[in-house]
Amino acid sequence: MQQFTVPQFIDVENKIIGPVTTRQFLIILGAAMICGIAYRLFDFSLFITVTVVVLGLASVFSFVKVNGRPFHFFILNIVQTIRRPRLRVWNSRAVITEIAEKSFIKPEVPVATKEHYQTSHLAELALIVDTKGKYKGE
Numbered sequence: 001m002q003q004f005t006v007p008q009f010i011d012v013e014n015k016i017i018g019p020v021t022t023r024q025f026l027i028i029l030g031a032a033m034i035c036g037i038a039y040r041l042f043d044f045s046l047f048i049t050v051t052v053v054v055l056g057l058a059s060v061f062s063f064v065k066v067n068g069r070p071f072h073f074f075i076l077n078i079v080q081t082i083r084r085p086r087l088r089v090w091n092s093r094a095v096i097t098e099i100a101e102k103s104f105i106k107p108e109v110p111v112a113t114k115e116h117y118q119t120s121h122l123a124e125l126a127l128i129v130d131t132k133g134k135y136k137g138e
Contacts, residue, residue: 023070024062031058 013021020028031054038050066074124137 027058027062031055 013023016022016025034054035047035051038047038054042050061071064071127135128137
C-alpha cells in the first residue's frame with residue numbers, strides 16, 4: 001500500500017526574509033513607498049506626521065493578529081458586521097408570496113375518493129404514470 005506524507009502546518013505562511021512573510025513584506029514595502037512619495041511632496045513636519053501614521057498602520061496590518069488571524073481579516077469582519085442588520089425576523093407571508101409569484105403552472109390535485117379500485121383499473125393507472133400522461137386511458 002502506498003503511503004503519503006500529510007502536510008502539518010498548512011496555516012503557516014511562507015517566510016521570505018527571516019521571520020517576515022510575503023504579505024508582511026509587501027505591506028511594509030507599500031508603506032515605504034508612500035513615505036518616499038510623502039518625503040518628495042511635503043515639507044518636513046508634514047512628512048514626519050504622514051510617516052508616523054503610515055508606518056503605524058503598516059505595522060498593525062502586517063504584524064498584529066487577533067484570535068490567531070491577521071488584522072485585515074478582523075477589519076473585514078467588523079465591516080461586514082456593521083453592514084448587516086442586527087435583528088432578523090422571518091416573515092412567512094413574504095416567502096409564500098414569493099413562491100406563488102414564481103410558480104406559473106399550478107398542479108392539479110386529484111380528489112380522493114373512498115371507492116376501492118379494481119386491479120384492471122390499477123393497471124391502467126400504472127400505464128398512464130409510466131407513459132407520463134401520453135396515454136389518457138379509457
